[in-house]
């Protein structure tokens with residue numbers, strides 16, 4: 001299967017330095033310690049699965065990694081260097097993209113607008129990269145997931161599974177080196193889930209961390 005023009009990422013597969021990591025991360029919500037001194041590395045060219053029962057802290061860890069949540073203690077590392085991510089925009093600039101368990105789409109915007117949200121047109125040597133090219137990529141990514149839908153349809157009119165596809169396409173379209181997906185197959189059928197996993201393996205082989 002041909003991956004639609006996703007730009008190659010800089011880091012070689014299986015680099016020795018983790019693309020991302022956390023050291024001693026602790027997160028406390030009122031009355032509950034969700035993460036207690038967690039240390040873990042995420043390598044380029046690898047898919048990592050975080051497994052745990054309900055309430056174990058999986059989503060919390062992913063939110064720390066994507067800058068959605070600032071930990072009470074501990075450090076975040078990007079390419080081996082200490083970093084702080086102040087919010088999702090900082091994460092996108094750092095090449096980190098996340099699909100949240102609770103979907104995060106703008107209901108009134110179209111499929112295409114949601115996929116491309118937060119991505120201003122890029123400029124190469126002063127020339128704006130064609131927006132319609134980005135639309136094409138959005139369409140191609142959705143098609144690869146087996147989700148062919150009208151790019152101009154409002155997200156409020158979509159089924160939950162189609163919303164999930166839009167979220168995943170948005171994550172993939174970001175060209176991030178670090179892709180974080182929180183229970184992305186939860187609302188997908190078996191066939192759709194296996195298509196997604198196939199696509200993720202492809203992205204891994206390009207040197208991303210998933």
Ligand SMILES: Nc1ncnc2c1ncn2[C@@H]1O[C@H](COP(=O)(O)OP(=O)(O)OP(=O)(O)O)[C@@H](O)[C@H]1O
Pocket residue numbers: 029030032033034052053054055056057058059060061101
């Ligand atoms: N915003 C919040 N405010 C207060 N407590 C929270 C908040 N978010 C999560 N928690 C609590 O923190 C703990 C970890 O939650 P988290 O959502 O990270 O778990 P999870 O492993 O993703 O669970 P699930 O499998 O249900 O998605 C749980 O006890 C949860 O109730």
Ligand SMILES: [Mg+2]
Pocket residue numbers: 058059060101182
């Ligand atoms: Mg969760």
